[in-house]
Amino acid sequence: MMSKLELKNKSFPIREYLIQLAKKYGTPLYVYDSCKIKKQYIKMKNAFSGIKNFIINYACKANTNLNILKFLQNLGSGLDTVSIQEVELGLKAGFHPKKILFTPNCVSIQEIKKAVDFGVRINLDNLSILEQFGEYYPDYAIGVRINPHIMAGGNSKISVGHIDSKFGISYYQIPHIKRILNNTGLKIEGFHMHTGSDISNIKVFLSGAKILFQIAIDFPNLDYINFGSGFKVPYRKNDLKTDLNSLSSSITKEFSNFCSNYGNQITLIFEPGKFIVSESGYFLVTVNVIKHTTSTVFAGVNSGFNHFLRPMFYDAYHCIENISNPNGRFRFYTVVGYICESDTFGLNRKVKEIREGDILCIKNAGAYCFSMSSNYNSRYKPSEVMIFKGKDFLIRKRETMQDILRNIIDIYNMERWQSG
Structure with a gap:
């Protein structure tokens, strides 16, 4: 069932509001509810309120729209970035350089030098780059990403802490x-780990924490320990999710014991992305056609x-x-897209009767959805709308053919080509 949305001081059925937005802005359309983003952020802050020095760094690869970055910056969030472009977006959004942590993977030392120029915090996960960095910048304190050799995550594609992963420096x-x-x-200045995404078993986090604590105790003058993220959010009714209260209770106790043994109250960092923005997002599409085959509708x-991309990838x-x-009455449909490939949003789904022209809403569309979009088949990227303080705001225009052609150089119209 669709929930209700607090809109202009009235409880408004979000289904009706989403239909209005689809009519106003057209489809396909991403819609983000800023109230839900704030609720998730505060939920996490409150869960770890027992830790004196606690920081949330939003993992912006989940959704890099500048308005969402600014919204989280105003809430007090830090920023987890994985590319120099994300660093630049964070700076444009108003994040202080020291509240941005740059954790790249398999990038050149040239990209890392740019991060130094911006003055952000840097987190390295490669012995070769670590050695090069030390030669260039011996006075620039950095973090190190550790590979704890833990298999975790919803599937193999989002498990990044196992022994064969390209991420992190092995704790061996x-x-x-x-x-x-x-x-x-x-x-x-700190140690970091991230084992995967969609982790519901809190023992994974505790196992990784134990490894980081064992490593960190031998390094004096640390400023932080960073546990990354990977919290699972519910995607369907009665779905599993990370028990944040149980996790915070255990982590708070273990972290306090570590700080006592370490002799200093250092900072604990988590880097949630999906947890913060996934449930805030709705993706609205219009039904072009109902097609019956011998076995499928x-x-x-x-x-x-x-x-x-997430369903296919x-x-x-x-x-x-x-x-x-x-x-309408429930019927079974396979919901598919218009790309000239196998392109399925949902297989054999029980949905209220679908007619051509109907608006479908795909939930949990706030994280790793628009940020992974492309122009494949020369299709335009969709619009994005943000619901903020009870009003809707267009935060990204729908693309046009001018966007497709913007960086194309047409050599057929060049005099040199024609005369050659």
Whole structure:
């Protein structure tokens, strides 16, 4: 069932409001509820209120729209970035450089030098880059991402802390890290880990924390320990999710014990992305056609994996509702897109009867949806709308052919080509 939305001091059925937005802005359309983003942020702050020095760094790769970044910056969030472009977006959104942590993977030392120029915090996960960095910037304290050799996450594509992962420096390679520090004079200000996404078993976090604590105790003058994130959010009714209260209770106790043994009250950082923005998002599409085959009824919509990749890339489940026909009888449909590939949003789904022209709402569309979109099949990227203080605001225009052609150089119209 669709929830209600607090809109202009009235409790308003969000289904009706989403239909209004679809008519106003057209489809396909992403809609983000800023109240839900704030609620998730505060929920996490409150859960870890027992830790004196606690920081949330929003993992902005989940959704990098500048308005969402500014909204979270105003709430007091820090920022987790993985590319120099995300660093620049964070700075444009108003984040102080020291509230931005840059954790790249497999980038060149040139990109990391740019991060130094911006003055942000840097987190390295490669012995070679660590050694090069120490030669160039021995006085620029950095963090180190550790690979704890833990298999975690909703599936293999989002498990990033196992022994064969490209991410992090193996905790067996701590002697190598110490050697680089001794040779270069480089200082470490923190340790970081991230084992995967969609983790519902809190024992995964506790196992990783134990490894980081064992490593960190041997390094003096640390400023922080960073546990990354990976919290699971519910994608369907009665779905599993990370028990934040149980996790915070256990982590708070273990972290306090570590700080006592370490002799200093350092900072604890988490880097949630999906947890903060996923449930705030709705993706609205229009049904182009109902197609019957010998075994399947397809509902073909005016979008595809070019806009919403997760179902095809991760086999991810997203709830799909027909908000145009809430009183219709349930029928089974395979909801598909208009891309010239296998392009499925949901297989054999029980949905209120779908008619051509109906508006479908795909939930949990706030994280890793628009940010993973593309122009495949030369399709335009969709619009984005943010609900803020009871009003809707267009925060990204729908693309046009001018956007598709913007960076194309047409050599056929060049005099040199014609005369050649």
